[in-house]
Amino acid sequence: MWDYSEKVMDHYRNPRNVGKIDDADAIGNAGSLTCGDQLKIYLKIKDGVVTDAKFQTFGCGSAVASSSILTEMIIGKTVEEVRKITNKDIADELGGLPPEKMHCSVMGYEALEDALKGYVDKDEIDTAYDEINKPKTEEKIICTCFGVTENLIWDAIKQNGLKTVEEVTNYTKAGGACGKCKSAIQDIIDTYYHKEKKDKAEEKSSLSPAQKILKISSIIDNKISPELQKDGGDITLVDIDGNSVFVKLRGRCSGCKNSTLTLKAFVESTLKDAVDKNIEVVEVN
Amino acid sequence: MSDKIIYLDNNATTRVDDKVLESMLPYLKEEYANPSSMYDFAKKSSDAIKEARVKVRDFVNAENEKEIIFTSCGSESANTGIRGVLGMHKDKRHIITTKVEHPCVLNVYKMLEKQGYKVDYIGVNSAGELDLEQLSEAINDDTALVSVMYANNETGVINPIEKISQIIKSKNQNTKFYVDAVQVAGKIPIDVQACGVDMLGISGHKFHAPKGVGVLYVNSKTIITPLIIGGHQERGKRAGTENVPYIVGIGTACERAQEFLRYEATEVKRLRDKLENGILKNIYNARLNTGVANRVPNTSNIGFEYVEGELILLHLSDKGICASSGSACTSGSLEPSHVLRAMNVPFTAIHGSIRFSLSKYTTEKDIDYVNSVMPGIIEKIRNLSPYQDELAELKRRKTL
Numbered sequence: 001m002w003d004y005s006e007k008v009m010d011h012y013r014n015p016r017n018v019g020k021i022d023d024a025d026a027i028g029n030a031g032s033l034t035c036g037d038q039l040k041i042y043l044k045i046k047d048g049v050v051t052d053a054k055f056q057t058f059g060c061g062s063a064v065a066s067s068s069i070l071t072e073m074i075i076g077k078t079v080e081e082v083r084k085i086t087n088k089d090i091a092d093e094l095g096g097l098p099p100e101k102m103h104c105s106v107m108g109y110e111a112l113e114d115a116l117k118g119y120v121d122k123d124e125i126d127t128a129y130d131e132i133n134k135p136k137t138e139e140k141i142i143c144t145c146f147g148v149t150e151n152l153i154w155d156a157i158k159q160n161g162l163k164t165v166e167e168v169t170n171y172t173k174a175g176g177a178c179g180k181c182k183s184a185i186q187d188i189i190d191t192y193y194h195k196e197k198k199d200k201a202e203e204k205s206s207l208s209p210a211q212k213i214l215k216i217s218s219i220i221d222n223k224i225s226p227e228l229q230k231d232g233g234d235i236t237l238v239d240i241d242g243n244s245v246f247v248k249l250r251g252r253c254s255g256c257k258n259s260t261l262t263l264k265a266f267v268e269s270t271l272k273d274a275v276d277k278n279i280e281v282v283e284v285n
Numbered sequence: 286m287s288d289k290i291i292y293l294d295n296n297a298t299t300r301v302d303d304k305v306l307e308s309m310l311p312y313l314k315e316e317y318a319n320p321s322s323m324y325d326f327a328k329k330s331s332d333a334i335k336e337a338r339v340k341v342r343d344f345v346n347a348e349n350e351k352e353i354i355f356t357s358c359g360s361e362s363a364n365t366g367i368r369g370v371l372g373m374h375k376d377k378r379h380i381i382t383t384k385v386e387h388p389c390v391l392n393v394y395k396m397l398e399k400q401g402y403k404v405d406y407i408g409v410n411s412a413g414e415l416d417l418e419q420l421s422e423a424i425n426d427d428t429a430l431v432s433v434m435y436a437n438n439e440t441g442v443i444n445p446i447e448k449i450s451q452i453i454k455s456k457n458q459n460t461k462f463y464v465d466a467v468q469v470a471g472k473i474p475i476d477v478q479a480c481g482v483d484m485l486g487i488s489g490h491k492f493h494a495p496k497g498v499g500v501l502y503v504n505s506k507t508i509i510t511p512l513i514i515g516g517h518q519e520r521g522k523r524a525g526t527e528n529v530p531y532i533v534g535i536g537t538a539c540e541r542a543q544e545f546l547r548y549e550a551t552e553v554k555r556l557r558d559k560l561e562n563g564i565l566k567n568i569y570n571a572r573l574n575t576g577v578a579n580r581v582p583n584t585s586n587i588g589f590e591y592v593e594g595e596l597i598l599l600h601l602s603d604k605g606i607c608a609s610s611g612s613a614c615t616s617g618s619l620e621p622s623h624v625l626r627a628m629n630v631p632f633t634a635i636h637g638s639i640r641f642s643l644s645k646y647t648t649e650k651d652i653d654y655v656n657s658v659m660p661g662i663i664e665k666i667r668n669l670s671p672y673q674d675e676l677a678e679l680k681r682r683k684t685l
Contacts, residue, residue, distance in 0.1 A: 012596065012599060013600075013603065015669060018668065018669055020673075033591070033632060033633060033636075033672070034632045036593065036612065036619070036621065036636045037593065038671055039671075040671040056669060056670060056671035056673070057669050057670075057671065058591060058592065058593055058636075058669070058670050058671055058672065059593050059596070060593050060594075060595035060596055060599075060612070061595055061596055061599045063593070064596060064669060103619075146619070169619070173619050176619030176620065177619060177620045
């Protein structure tokens with residue numbers, strides 16, 4: 001059972017502004033039938049003000065509630081004001097949504113963005129032509145299962161301060177089906193928080209060669225070796241040459257089929273995290 | 286929220302039968318002795334377990350009560366049976382199961398795959414029926430285990446267990462056969478000997494015993510390593526002090542279920558059909574997801590095209606009606622049910638699929654009420670849909 005707020009329940013029980021505007025000035029669409037939720041939003045705009053809004057939604061309770069409250073939020077507002085509305089505003093207005101349902105609010109934001117992307121004021125008609133004639137840049141699709149673009153993921157990270165792939169999935173659905181794009185999502189998160197990471201990396205690689213050797217040796221002795229010993233194995237440091245760390249595996253590890261995996265996944269990632277991201281671990285016999 | 290509850294989600298769990306509860310109470314109160322103890326005081330609880338074991342033996346028609354192991358739930362039965370039998374046949378690395386198994390079985394195989402087992406997942410047709418030819422072809426000398434559910438929890442479609450057993454044994458005498466029978470217990474008769482199964486799991490709370498007790502049947506020719514290691518209980522196959530009251534409860538539930546099998550096959554089925562026909566007749570965008578497949582008498586899986594399942598459930602809940610959905614939105618996962626996807630239910634209907642599952646407690650009044658409110662609920666949700674043209678076309682075709 002989802003923990004829906006009173007407001008969410010009120011809006012899916014009694015959705016406001018349902019339907020279609022036949023002579024709409026702007027129409028936005030987000031989601032699809034195959035993905036399990038879809039929102040179409042119709043806007044009537046006069047003198048830069050949204051005078052009417054209607055919606056049609058195929059989706060769950062929170063999708064209907066997000067659509068319904070969105071129409072209430074935008075009627076009477078100027079286009080400029082409406083452009084500033086984010087998914088977070090929609091979720092906040094609903095008194096919050098369960099984390100797994102945040103993507104419903106993102107769908108509202110997406111549909112609104114889509115509607116206003118195509119909308120231009122009559123006065124700006126010339127600039128609009130320029131805009132239309134501009135060569136279109138293909139949007140990069142990250143999640144092919146749900147057709148989620150890089151831009152949408154980027155916006156969701158930015159607007160909601162998302163830090164993990166799971167959070168991105170909750171907000172955008174990306175990575176929620178086959179999961180193949182999870183590493184790509186991680187890359188986007190990493191890129192977004194790149195600066196922070198870069199600073200740290202610089203700090204780490206500023207070690208002198210001697211300091212580096214001491215640090216690697218200490219991490220192997222104090223961190224990696226005790227972990228391997230728990231499983232009846234052990235590791236000995238043989239040599240260090242630049243970023244290549246040569247190790248010997250002893251005990252149960254050496255005969256174990258998973259030894260390469262243990263090396264790659266555990267030893268290397270531990271050293272990469274703690275010392276230098278360019279470190280490579282090589283097993284010697 | 287309505288005050289009255291109309292419970293049509295009996296494949297999820299069931300109401301505890303009053304007689305079951307009554308039989309359990311002494312063992313929750315004064316008869317608290319550990320059945321393994323030596324004094325006279327323990328005799329009653331020890332005898333109660335023996336009695337329950339005989340009742341379960343008769344319920345599944347096992348040859349001997351020693352073939353019955355009490356567990357804590359259906360998942361434990363599956364885990365113990367599957368992992369236990371593989372533990373005894375470590376040289377064999379091939380397993381066959383189906384794409385539509387319950388997660389409690391499916392996820393065991395996903396894990397075993399990671400441990401190096403080769404697992405074949407057999408598909409189903411659009412009615413949910415298993416591809417027996419594909420199953421037959423998949424069996425080879427290395428096949429340690431075939432695992433097939435007796436009936437599917439979402440669709441109620443029954444697999445021909447006896448026939449599958451014959452196929453397995455004709456291809457490889459040594460291959461073991463595990464049957465997840467959680468969704469048939471209390472709905473159709475179970476006969477492990479006639480069906481030729483090696484292991485079979487059931488769960489108490491699906492047939493009016495409380496949650497927290499299950500059974501694993503392992504025939505005398507099949508040896509398993511225990512999952513829970515400790516004391517000598519359950520002949521060393523499942524350690525842990527016996528859960529006496531619940532074991533007594535599942536024993537009574539088996540007895541009661543046996544008495545009600547005829548009622549299930551006639552009355553429950555009649556009400557299920559009435560519900561189903563009412564919905565299909567009065568709601569133009571409804572379709573029966575299973576078609577003509579052989580099903581347990583209590584289950585109906587209906588897809589409502591161009592509307593979404595969670596929203597249907599929320600509106601049903603407002604009227605006090607409990608059902609469940611294969612929609613992505615209800616599970617917290619983002620994909621619709623793996624069962625409906627394996628059946629290739631059209632994408633227009635898969636997100637709007639609702640499972641109704643009845644029990645002996647379902648009344649004619651309940652069904653009449655659901656049939657009276659269902660068209661209004663679906664109409665309300667249909668009016669929200671961006672697919673008005675498609676819906677109009679569907680209506681036009683249906684009225685032709």
